[in-house]
Amino acid sequence: MISPKTMKLTEQKRQQVILAAVEEFTENGFPATSMDRVAQRAAVSKRTVYNHFSSKDELFVGIIQYMFGLVAATSPEQYQPNLAFKIQMHEIVRVKIDLFSSDEFLAVSRVVMPEALHNPERMLQAMAQMSAIESDIHIWFDAAIADQKISAQDGEQACHTLMGLIKMEAFWPRLLKGVGAPTQEEKQTMIEKIVIMFLGYYQR
Numbered sequence: 001m002i003s004p005k006t007m008k009l010t011e012q013k014r015q016q017v018i019l020a021a022v023e024e025f026t027e028n029g030f031p032a033t034s035m036d037r038v039a040q041r042a043a044v045s046k047r048t049v050y051n052h053f054s055s056k057d058e059l060f061v062g063i064i065q066y067m068f069g070l071v072a073a074t075s076p077e078q079y080q081p082n083l084a085f086k087i088q089m090h091e092i093v094r095v096k097i098d099l100f101s102s103d104e105f106l107a108v109s110r111v112v113m114p115e116a117l118h119n120p121e122r123m124l125q126a127m128a129q130m131s132a133i134e135s136d137i138h139i140w141f142d143a144a145i146a147d148q149k150i151s152a153q154d155g156e157q158a159c160h161t162l163m164g165l166i167k168m169e170a171f172w173p174r175l176l177k178g179v180g181a182p183t184q185e186e187k188q189t190m191i192e193k194i195v196i197m198f199l200g201y202y203q204r
Helices: 009-028 035-042 046-052 056-072 085-100 103-118 120-133 135-146 155-177 184-202
Strands: none
Touching: 009 035, 009 046, 009 056, 009 103, 035 046, 035 056, 056 103, 056 120, 085 135, 085 155, 085 184, 103 120, 103 155, 120 135, 135 155, 155 184
16 A cells, blocks of 8 residues: 555545445445445545545445555566576565455455456456556566576466465465464465465476
8 A cells, every 4th residue: 555645635535535435345335335424434524535436336446446556566576687586486476465465455355356246347347457457467477488487378377377376375265264364474485385386387
């Protein structure tokens, strides 16, 4: 999440409304949540809420965009051919695990996923947006393939494999099984396991 200190006041208010909406939707569900309740929880006027979101549907889209913003913030740096590949992999996995195992991402996911599943059109739009966001990591893996560090069909295939491994370890257990947030030691174990499994499959 972007620090409020680096955000403009209007951006702070927008984020304030979004986070309040996440709490309301979590407690009461999407249908039962009103814009009035969101305004109260966010400690802003109803007018402020409507200045940012003209309807509850738009507010939900804002939550999806916020979720994708969290993912986009974890995009990897440019591939560095002169830096050990495994070191770069460890850093990518570490950042992704920190995100996918966080309470914030979990809370937003618990709001977005059930509602998106009830609306296939929203789900398709969300998947398209996620694909665009993940293009940075596709490019990173394409560079690694060109550098002959891994043998994969393309960067997209490698990305899907890595994201699947990360979510299997850090996200799905928390979302579906109620597992608590991993400790730093547990995260390190996850990183080692994921990188070993990934490289065992793809490395030349």
